Amino acid sequence: MKKNYLPFAALLTGTVLWLACANDPAGTTKAPSAATGSAAVQSGQSAVQDDESRKDVVKTAMVSADHTTLVKALQAAGYVDALSNAGPFTVFAPVNAAFDKLPAGTLAALLKPEKKDDLRNILEYHVYIGVLKPETLTDGQTFGQANGNNISITVKDGKTMVNGASITASVPVSNGIIHVVDAVLLPPEK
Template identity: 60%
Template sequence: MKKVFKLSFIICSCVILSCNTASDQAQSQEAPSNLTGQSGVKDDLSQKNVVQVAVASPDHTTLVKAVQAAELVDALSNAGPFTVFAPTNAAFDKLPAGTVEGLLAPEKKEDLADILQYHVSLGVFKAENLTDGQVIGQVNGGNITVSKKDGKIMLNGTATLVASVPASNGMVHVIDGVVLPPK
């Protein structure tokens, strides 16, 4: 009797494992082969990463175009954690005429990447933990300085933090200005 039970258990286990393997193979065959990097991972169930948060925002189409032009999508889709200070479309509109278009040109890719990386910190900096005078190192090697005035949080005295959105790989702080790195 014990031998029959063991044999039945082994047969059932093999059948179950073979079903899972066939299912896994079918799923892997359905996955598109042209997607590469972390940005190619499709996951509609998890919390959005910092890039997906920006893509989902109608107020950040210029930022998304810039991140794509600088080829930073994969880097910002990785585990992080990142804090992204995300200028709105209106923030980019405040720059002198032709600035954004000029930076989107392929020959300005390094300059664009430097500016965008000046908007990214390693680590998660929540708005409620930012302090007046705090200096935060940015991915491009520069620093930004936080100030608080009349209950508002500002970066380098030029951009105001207007909203914060948590992401799976960090935090996105919406800002009303583009913060330019010192020359």
């Protein structure tokens, strides 16, 4: 005897839609579109609205007046969603003045679509997968970054530096930690 599950599936689908509409008196639930097969425009983790929890790496940078250039670079590289994910990440975040120290025209060139791979390489050099708390950073350590290259930690006279850039502040975030640095870290030439 063959069983036909089609009527059961239709009933189940109808029940789910009825429950969704019954629990949405304002009528904000949208039916799946034929073109996309989804109920809403797909967004990444950066689109999640949460005003209660500690902010993630990107949301913290976005509210910092000193990191507008970094945010612009993350957007151009398409890394906003990646750094909004659970992590954990350690991000060495150059301030705007650090980008100003680059040779004239360098930043403008890196923000062009045809230089996206170069920009991504530089940004990945600023990211460690894991959490490196300030108290765990000691002189002579090296860490492998997201782009596959290593950074070096130096501690001298109580000042912690990464590849010669001073860490001026450390900010815990929901998905790791941000170490504010006063220079852009440039990966070694390949």
